[in-house]
Amino acid sequence: MDTAVRIEKLSVTLGGNVKALKNVSVDLPVGKTIGFIGPSGAGKTTLIKSIVGMLKISSGTVEVFGRMAGSSELRNIVTYMGQELSVYTDLTVRENLEYFATMSGQTRREVKATVKNVLDQVDMTDKVDALVEDLSGGQKQRVSLALALIGSPKLMVLDEPTVGLDPVLRDRLWTLFDKLSGTGITMIISSHSMDEAERCDDLVLIRDGHIIAHDSPKGLLEKTNTRNVERAFLKLVGERE
Amino acid sequence: MSVIKTLATSKRVIKQLYHDPRTLVLLFVVPSILIVILRYVFESQKVVFDSLVPMLLGVFPMTMMFLITSIATLRERRSGTLARLMTTPMSKLDFIMGYALAFFLVAFIQSSITVFITLSLLDVTVLGGTFATVVGAVTSAMLGTSLGLCASAFATSEFQAVQFMPAVLFPQLLVCGLFAPRDQMSQLLQWFSDLMPLTYSVDAMKQVTMSANWTGDHTKDLIIVLGFTLAALILGSLTIRRQEKG
Numbered sequence: 001m002d003t004a005v006r007i008e009k010l011s012v013t014l015g016g017n018v019k020a021l022k023n024v025s026v027d028l029p030v031g032k033t034i035g036f037i038g039p040s041g042a043g044k045t046t047l048i049k050s051i052v053g054m055l056k057i058s059s060g061t062v063e064v065f066g067r068m069a070g071s072s073e074l075r076n077i078v079t080y081m082g083q084e085l086s087v088y089t090d091l092t093v094r095e096n097l098e099y100f101a102t103m104s105g106q107t108r109r110e111v112k113a114t115v116k117n118v119l120d121q122v123d124m125t126d127k128v129d130a131l132v133e134d135l136s137g138g139q140k141q142r143v144s145l146a147l148a149l150i151g152s153p154k155l156m157v158l159d160e161p162t163v164g165l166d167p168v169l170r171d172r173l174w175t176l177f178d179k180l181s182g183t184g185i186t187m188i189i190s191s192h193s194m195d196e197a198e199r200c201d202d203l204v205l206i207r208d209g210h211i212i213a214h215d216s217p218k219g220l221l222e223k224t225n226t227r228n229v230e231r232a233f234l235k236l237v238g239e240r241e
Numbered sequence: 242m243s244v245i246k247t248l249a250t251s252k253r254v255i256k257q258l259y260h261d262p263r264t265l266v267l268l269f270v271v272p273s274i275l276i277v278i279l280r281y282v283f284e285s286q287k288v289v290f291d292s293l294v295p296m297l298l299g300v301f302p303m304t305m306m307f308l309i310t311s312i313a314t315l316r317e318r319r320s321g322t323l324a325r326l327m328t329t330p331m332s333k334l335d336f337i338m339g340y341a342l343a344f345f346l347v348a349f350i351q352s353s354i355t356v357f358i359t360l361s362l363l364d365v366t367v368l369g370g371t372f373a374t375v376v377g378a379v380t381s382a383m384l385g386t387s388l389g390l391c392a393s394a395f396a397t398s399e400f401q402a403v404q405f406m407p408a409v410l411f412p413q414l415l416v417c418g419l420f421a422p423r424d425q426m427s428q429l430l431q432w433f434s435d436l437m438p439l440t441y442s443v444d445a446m447k448q449v450t451m452s453a454n455w456t457g458d459h460t461k462d463l464i465i466v467l468g469f470t471l472a473a474l475i476l477g478s479l480t481i482r483r484q485e486k487g
Contacts, residue, residue: 049485052328056484070484075330084321090257102249103331131260147325 002030004155004186005051010060012046020046022209024060028188028202033181035200036190037229042206044190045083048159051188052080064155076104081148081158085140089133093124093143096132097150104151118149121176138165145173155186162196174199194230205233212236242334250331250339251346254313258347268309268347272301272355280363291365292450296419298359298378299446302352303385303439304410310344310389311402314477318393327483337478340390341383348382369449373459377449380466381442385410387473388438394480413439418447438469 005028012021021043028034036044049055050062053070062069064078087096094115101111119125122142127135132143141161148156158177162170174196181187181201189200197203198217205213205220213220213236217229224232258265276294283290317323326336356375359365367374392409396402416426416434423434434440445462452459 054324054328054484056486058486072330075328078328080325080328082321082325086321086325088253088257088322089320090260091253095253095256099249099253100326100329103246103326103329103335105330 003027004030004065005188006061006063007047007050008061010047010050010057010062012043012050012055012057012059014046019209021050024209024211026204026211026214028186028204030186031181031184032201033177033187033189033199034202034204035197036188036204036206037192037194037197037200037233038206039192042192043209044192044206045159047206048080048157048188048190051155052078052157054080076151077154079148079151079153079156081144081156081161083159083163085132085144087132087140087144087147089140090131092129092131093119093135093146094128096143097146100147101150106151114150118146121149122146123172138169141165142169142173149180153185155188156180157188159190160192161189162191162193170196194228194233197229203229205236207233207237212240242332242338246331246335247339247342250336251343254340254343255346257313258343264309268305269351269354272305272351273358275301276355276359277363294359294363294365295367295374295377295446295450296443298352298356298374299381299442300414300419300439302348302355302378302382303442304406305351306344306348306382306385307389307392307410308403308406309347310340310386311393311396311405312399313344314340314390314393315396315399315402319398323481327481333478333481333483336481337390337474341387341474344386344390345379345383348386349379352378352382367449368451368453369455369459370453373449373455374446376463377442377446380445380463380470381439384438384442384466384470384473387470387477391473391477391480394477410439413437416440417443419443438466441465441469 007024007026010021010024014020024047036047038044050057051064051069053074064074067073097115097118098111101114106114119128122145124139124142124146127139132140145161148158162173177187177189201216203215203217203220204211215223220229220232224235226232226235276297279297280290353375356371356378360367360371360374388409392405393402396405416430416437417439423431441462445459445466448456448459448462
């Protein structure tokens with residue numbers, strides 16, 4: 001199976017003394033929905049930022065599609081949605097989309113098509129001319145996700161995209177993630193919610209800066225002889241302590 | 242650097258201002274109001290007001306543009322939008338030049354309004370004429386814009402950004418020759434003022450009041466101010482990081 005992301009012996013220390021990742025190595029396959037699952041403070045966001053190229057790596061390596069993370073060649077094919085909204089709340093939905101599409105290098109005609117396309121995908125067509133600051137929390141979240149859909153991403157990295165959303169909207173977004181994954185896009189999605197884990201093809205369980213397991217949900221349950229990912233996670237943590 | 246991305250960034254910043262009419266009104270009206278107040282502070286001393294006001298036409302737009310640009314770009318850094326933009330193919334120079342162009346346009350409108358009100362409604366006569374006065378005021382506001390863009394990189398909160406105004410601009414204001422002739426200051430302060438951009442900005446406005454013709458000193462002052470403006474923009478773009486330390 002082709003590898004989308006290859007991480008070898010990655011250690012990250014934040015602020016000079018917080019060891020966020022400790023000697024992490026993992027290969028992530030192309031075209032799958034990969035869940036980074038773990039509690040808050042486990043190191044998920046740091047791992048995500050390392051993959052997107054937002055962190056200067058001083059120990060270990062992170063390769064994305066065979067190139068060093070953060071390489072300029074990756075900027076058109078790797079898109080990112082962070083935990084902060086990272087959208088212009090004083091602009092309309094359309095203005096946000098048009099601006100980010102232009103920044104991704106699209107022509108005026110492509111921008112128009114992109115706006116229509118991504119709004120359809122996140123089901124926000126009726127809010128196109130609304131100011132983002134006037135939208136609900138869930139709608140703002142969807143605008144942020146829409147920005148990550150711009151262009152032709154081969155890898156989408158989404159940091160807690162469903163946090164704070166109601167169950168119906170979460171389900172809709174996961175259906176969208178499945179659809180995107182079906183088109184060949186590799187999806188990396190972080191979550192501290194164990195019930196979302198079962199919707200992934202591949203799970204990377206993270207705790208205290210370490211990867212404690214990397215397997216499919218089915219494989220994980222079989223190996224740990226448990227009924228759900230939460231119990232599997234607790235069992236793995238128990239074995240390590 | 243891409244012209245399309247730079248212009249798109251300018252357009253986006255202007256749209257943000259357009260959606261915030263209160264800020265626009267404050268930007269365009271406050272310097273004029275300050276000048277009008279000053280006119281009545283010097284009600285019985287019109288000559289003093291006439292000699293002072295061209296220099297203030299340089300100072301007021303500059304301080305306002307410094308404040309607004311430093312906070313606008315700081316907001317961009319703190320909201321995560323800048324970090325997100327840095328994951329796209331956009332260059333740092335596209336970002337900083339886009340901001341600069343948008344605020345240069347704002348500076349032009351703001352300075353023109355202030356100069357118009359001062360010269361026409363307050364009946365101030367400037368020897369160098371309207372064009373030279375507008376050029377001086379706009380150049381000064383552009384300097385404030387680029388210093389604000391640069392200063393925002395060193396602030397991590399809005400409180401710090403606001404404090405940069407007294408820290409960065411007020412010392413320059415004290416030694417630029419507005420309050421006392423520079424050659425009467427201590428030698429140390431003269432050297433300090435020689436290194437500060439506001440000195441040349443105020444000096445350019447002084448030239449406008451002293452001569453009906455465009456002098457070589459006037460051109461030199463404006464070139465120095467534009468040089469500082471460009472240097473601050475380049476420094477500002479260098480402070481943008483695509484990657485945090487890890």
